[in-house]
Amino acid sequence: MPTPLTDLPTAPTSSFQQQFHRRWSSLRDPHVRALAWLLDAPGLLDAQASRWNGRIAALGALSEMDITWLQALDKNPRELYLLINAQPSARLGRYAEKLLTFYLQQTGRLIAHNVQVRNGPNDTIGEFDFLVHDEASDDARSGAVHWEFATKFYLLESHHDQMQADAFVGPNLADSLGAKMDKIMQQQLMLSAHPAAAQYLPQPVTRALALVKGWLFYGETTEAASLPAALGISAQHCRGFWCELSALDVSDDERYLVLPRLEWLAPARALAGKTLSGAQLRETVQLLFKETLAPVMIAVCDMEGDVALERRRGFLVPDDWRSKAAQRVQHAVVQI
Known part of the structure; x- marks a missing residue:
């Protein structure tokens, strides 16, 4: 049985990725690996931080039954593929929702998902992402x-x-952690209180919580350890680096992967033939920047025979991204 991530060594030489590869070494299917990350990775936010007023959800430690189920699913992922391939989407958020929906359906926790609330035929008030059984209640079926x-x-x-x-800004500079959490806490988690919501709810909502997973990326002058506790970010969150392509210290002794958006969740695992040398990486990213100015996610890999395993990851950004990000942050500061 895999060792819990929290029980694995935390020495500086042991990255989250290396821990993940050891824990889930038997998993080969990319979608099952993404699901394992979603269920098992640390949350992005500290559920105990006063900033969140107890409104952060946690999936909890995987049970032995969950682990056995994931291992069996890896050998026969047909049902998972049917859900993923239904109404295909290039949106990473939609992909992650499908993974979580599948797990909640399989474990019997799901009541409903993507429930729209309307106040008339042309007036959509909002949408419940997930309604799940309240396992904290004495009667788990009494509320959602x-x-x-x-x-x-x-x-x-x-x-x-x-x-x-x-x-903390998104790669495309259209979003920030502060703005996202303000919207979740002040608007989206209040949806069940709207007078129009009751008619759409199969069961009364007893609690409203934010379930937030992801990765945070740090520039070369900032360490995650320096984050103030008041931010409410989990000390165990998944993390990486970011820098301009010109600042990346590449080596032809190392192998790299460029990660498509739908492969951003779990630490990468790929055949050696898909990896790039340092020179090939630079050329590939330069070509991508000519097509779009969006940052590019890469993985720095360790080789185990003919398999490449992600050791660390980062965003390579265009030369002007840093100044644009600084302007966005400054604008947010002025607005406060």
């Missing part, structure tokens, strides 16, 4: 817990005097 689900990737661009949630 509303989970607002998000899988997010944010890069920290900040000076120490601007260490706030809005300093």
Whole structure:
């Protein structure tokens, strides 16, 4: 049986990725590995932080039954593929929702998902991401817990005097951790209180919680350890680096992968033939930047025979991304 991630060594030489590969070494299917990450990785936010007022959901430790189920699913993932391939989407958030939906369906916890609330035919008030059975209640079937689900990737661009949630910005600069959590806490988790919601609810909502997974990425001058507790970010969160392509210290002794968006969840595992040398990586990313100015996710890999395993990951950003990110952060500071 895999060793719990929290029980694995935490020495600096042991990254989250290396721990994940050891824990889930038997898994080969990419979707099953993504599901294992979603269920088992640390949450992005600290559920105990006062900032969140007890409104952060946690999936809890996987049971032996869950682990056995994931291992069996890896050998026969047909049902998972049927759900993933139904109404295909290139959106990572939609992909993660499908993975979680599958797990909740299989474990009998799901009441409903993507339940829209309307106040008339042309007036959509909001949507419940997930309604799940309240396992904290003596009668788990007596009420529903509303989970607002998000899988997010944010890069920290900040000076120490601007260490706030809005300093974590999305790769496309259209989102920030602060803005996302404000929307979840102040709007989306309040949906069940709207007068129009009751008619759409199969059971009364007893609690409304945010379930947030993802990765945070840090520039070369900022360490995750320096984050103030007031931010409410989990100390165990998954993390990586970001830098301009010109600042990346590549080596032809190492192998790299460029990760498509739908492969951003779990640490990468690929055949050696899919990896790139340092020179090939630079050329590939330069070509991608000519097509789009979006940051590119890469994995730095260890080789085990003919298999490449992600050791660490990061975003390579265009040369002007840093200044644009700083402007966005400064704008958020001015708005406060």
